[in-house]
Amino acid sequence: MNINLVHFIVPCIDSIVARNFYKRIFGFKCVKKEKNNITIKINEKMEFKLENTQEYINNHYIFEVDQNFFDTIIMNLKKEEMYFGDNINNLENKKIKKTSTKSEVFFIDPNSHLFQIFTKVSTNPQ
Template identity: 35%
Template sequence: MEISLNHTIVYCHDMIASARFYEKIFGFEFLKVWENFAVVKVNKTLSLDFRDKGTFTAQHYAFKVSEQQFDKILARIQQNNIAFGPGPENTSANEINHHYEGRGVYFKDPNQHLLEIITTDYILD
């Protein structure tokens, strides 16, 4: 069996608001609140489990998406007036990148986690 990531905990200030943000922007499914987590299904094998915490270090989460998904997610980012940019140090230029003959964009969630969507895998030599 191939190993796959099943879930990860995403610390946040408001787990319900965070789960709803990912549902609205990415189209993920907010399943339910389970114990101390707001569970969001990313795909058939991965969930993001949002958990409230007073202080935490912002993290980076990158999602590979299809060209059509990229267009839809970028449109939702723009409709919700979320700043975005072509790189992790430039999240407010309202531009995308075209690395590795694909498209990519960076933006932040309400908890300042750095989010990235890409259509092509990075080529690591």
């Protein structure tokens, strides 16, 4: 079976603040704007619909990215002087969790959603 998630609603206190944040940190582009709902393109197959809502909940988003994109995200977090951490219980230590198989960080976006970003470590023998 081939199945792809193509659209995900992200509850927001302020969709414009969220759009601007995702543009600065990830480089995501806005593809549609309707009143206070904004759709941004994550990749060729997936979009986030940033939806203002009064019934707000926090979500946990996990992204696997390549090493270059991981480095760009870390650089952008530092440029924004944002907190990030190497584990879910310490989001302010500005450390990257590194294991033999991956590197990862955790941070909170302006709408209090938890982001976990990781990249797999290359295992090519030299």
